[in-house]
Amino acid sequence: MPLDKIRRQTVAAISEYDLIKSNDKVMVAVSGGKDSAVMLVLLDAIRKRAPYPFTLHPVLLDQKQPGFDVAAFASWVKDHGYELEVLEEDTYSIVLNKTEEGKSYCGLCSRLRRGILYNHAAKMGFHKIALGHHRDDLNTTLMMNLFFNGRIASMPPKLLSDDGRNMVIRPLVYVQEEDIKKVAMALKVPVIPCNLCGSNGNMQRSRVKKLLKDLEGEHPFMNASLLKAQQNIRASQLLDKNHWAFSKLEELSDDERAIGVEDMTLNSL
Ligand code: SF4
Secondary structure (H helix, E strand, O other): OOHHHHHHHHHHHHHHOOOOOOOOEEEEEEOOOHHHHHHHHHHHHHHHHOOOOOEEEEEEEEOOOOOOOOHHHHHHHHHOOOOOEEEEOOHHHHHHHHOOOOOOOHHHHHHHHHHHHHHHHHHHOOOEEEOOOOHHHHHHHHHHHHHHHOOOOOOOOEEEOOOOOOEEEOOOOOOOHHHHHHHHHHOOOOOOOOHHHHOOOOHHHHHHHHHHHHHHHHOOOHHHHHHHHOOOOOHHHOOOOOOOOHHHHHHOOHHHHHHOHHHOOHHHO
16 A cells, blocks of 8 residues: 555655644544545654654544444544544534535535634644645645636645634645545545535536546646646736736846746745
8 A cells, every 4th residue: 555655745745835843733633534534644653753743633523414423433543542532513404404405515514614623723722733635635626716716726735724823734735535545445444424415416526526537547647737736836927917017027127037037026026
């Protein structure tokens, strides 16, 4: 199983984006799914070899969806050396009542979940909240934003919440979903299925995800390129006046022209 490979990728992300600092208390948001479960195992392995101390605190929110049984998952977490903290909040009924027929449950469901987890992290004094989004989540979100939301944006590896109370980190940004699946199977993660979304999937997201998967069948490095593009923004090749000072290009000195506008930021113009 590609455990070493994805551990190296996770170490790289942590180091390149300064995700975890000395003495950080990291809340690991586990959902009962494969991605966050594998993230917990990876972070634990990295913590044991890290040159500085930090602690991990797995927290799961039981949203009271029918059939959502935490017991096997909690016991799996315990076998990996951690006590799972379970929060209980019936967001299931709210989502069912408030979501229009035919619409995806995921938007409201994840907003409510985020609010509860963020409040808990602030209350408990956790310095970071680790989320299990991986490379393919980032790429899918990027394309969703391009196709349907009119913006170029994805999921950052490190994010300060709007109210400044929480710092979110995504240590798996370099990790492919296929590798996570293999590791999750090898580690026998007892995945808790989501019955709510099982009956009402996010169709647009699923279609974009499938599109990317199909394209990767023809172009094996396509997803790697999509990820790379998110680290390689050329503001001068886009149309955003807030990120490129088009009106000041005439004022460039000869030296600045020689360097090439590609290397210059808006502030330097
Ligand atoms: S997949 Fe299920 S748990 Fe996740 S946001 Fe959608 S409805 Fe909620």
